[in-house]
Amino acid sequence: MAAARARLDAVADLGTVCWQAPDAEVAKAQSGPFAGVPLLVKDLGGPFAGIPMRAGSSALARVTGTSDSDLARRFRAAGFRPFGATTVPEFGLSLSSEPAVGPICRNPFNPSLSAGGSSGGSAAAVAAGVVPLAHATDAGGSIRVPAACCGLVGLKPSRGAVPAGPGFGNFLGGIATEFAVTRSVRDAQALWPCLTGAARGPFPDPAQIADKGPLRIGVVSDARGIEPTRAAAIPAAAAALEKAGHVLIDIAAADLTPIRRASARAFERIIAANLATLVTSGLDPAQTEPLTQAFIERGLSMTAPELWAAQEDMAAAAYTLWSVFDRVDxxxxxxxxxxxxxxxxxPMDHRDSATQIERMDEFAPFAALANITGAPALSLPFGADEAGLPLSVQLISPIGGDLRLLRLGAALEVEGRWQHPIPLFGGAS
Incomplete structure (x- = not known):
């Protein structure tokens, strides 16, 4: 804990945290596989007792939580010691973490660049060596995008795999889930049994897909709009998986276009409707940023048929993706x-919510489809570009394939394409 706090002070200019607990208020963990490990908690999700959260917004008072969510209890039972909240964009509405209320979160590898969003503060803190892993949430890529920006492992679990109780069992219509960003696949694998199993909520706890022989890897290498260096990471990762004994099958990016479009429509409507409910609960829109106001207005003006269409889009996207998994694993x-x-x-100082959705889809074109369909997805660093920034690839499996993704991630990790340039706690890596 002392090393984590010292490192946090040393990288304060990165804006990774928006609140830190006094020493006297951090309970010591006595047991668990991660006993004593310091933990930073995302300022959106939870709640964690003793960690005040305001979702990156001045519209919400920073009130200290008095009780733990089911997930928070599992983090504590594993031995973690939560001691701070990490920076997020207001209500998670951006793939960069720059809330007007502050601080601006910066990328540890180049502070002029974004660390991603909405779990940007968590990813920047882990990449900067403050903590070995941090709590994160994902409703449209918010675990995986920051992980990719910061050279980390980011697993978005299957719908229902992680408990969502007791207070918001169907948060965001089931598209959101919580887990963590980690510095290694090993740590994600060790964390998995601590946080999953016997989940409470509206969705069944999905059984993990059993191991089998060589997997059919569907390789999407013809997606448009991907920078050449980043596009090249896909065939490089495919070659490594083929070397490990798996079978490669080409999948055209066009096959996923209907899922992408349906996912973008559903995501926009679900987010807008959710923010509208905050207004009916007493939130003052005038205290929020302009883009948040636009989403709120969109939600308040949305018709029942529009919202119903979002539900149909979710079902259609899930069916279409499942048909792809008839061909590949x-x-x-x-x-x-x-x-x-x-x-x-x-930026969030504008009121064009449609443009914001488009920008997010262009930057992370295959992110939201995993949330809308409930499928698990893994972002993994696989190489570095000429500027030393991480290259990333994404793996997506049918529901229940979380451990399969981590096993494939471990097979790619041993290739050694990415090495953390910043050691943990600023000491030996």
Whole structure:
């Protein structure tokens, strides 16, 4: 804990945290596989007792939570010691973490660049060596995008795999889930049994897909709009998986276009409707940023048929993706279309919510489809570009394939294409 706090002070200019607990308020963990390990908690999700959260917004008072969510209890039972909240964009509405209320979160490898969003503060803190892993959430790529920006492992679990109780069992219509960003596949694998199993919520706890022989890897290498260096990471990862004994099958990016479009429509409507419910619960829109206001207005004006269409889009996307999994066991496809963008590339001082959705889809073109369909997805660093920034690939499996993704991730990790340039706690890596 002392080393984590010292490192946090040393990288304060990165804006990774928006709140830190006094020493006297951090309970010591006595047991568990991660006993004593310091943990940073995302300022959106939870709640964690003793960690005040306001979702990156001045519209919400920073009130200390008095009780743990089911997931928070599992983090504590595993031995973690939560001691701070990490920076997020207001209500998670951006793929960069730059809330007007502050601080601006910067990429540890180049502070002029974004660390991603909405779990940007968590990813930047882990990449900067403050903590070995951090709590994160994902409703449209918010675990995987920051992980890709910061050279981390980011697993978005299957719908229902992680408990969502007791207070919001169907949060965001089931598209959101919580887990963590980690520095290694090993740590994600060790964390998995601590947080999953016997989940409470509206969805069944999915059984994990059994292991079998060589997997059919569906390789999506013809996606448009991907920078050449990042596009090249896909065939490189495919070759490594083929060397490990798996079978490669080409999947045309066009086959996923209907899923992408349906996912974008559903995501926009679900997010807008959710924010509208905050207004009916007492939130003052005037205290929010302009883009948040636009989403709120969109939600308040949305018709019942429009919202119903979002539900139909979710079902259609899930069916279409499942038909793809008739041909392959796992998809290998791009995570990001470009390097992390400059600070300011995802502004929220405008009211064009449609453009915001388009920008997010262009930057992370295959992110939201995993949320809408409930499928697990893994972002993994696989190489570095000429500027030393991480290259990333994404793996997606049918529901229940979380451990399969981690096993494939471990097979790619041993290739050694990415090495963390910043050691943990600023000491030996």
């Amino acid at each position: 796992v998809l290998l496809l791009p995570m990001l279309s470009s390097a992390p963008p400059p600070i300011g590339a995802f």
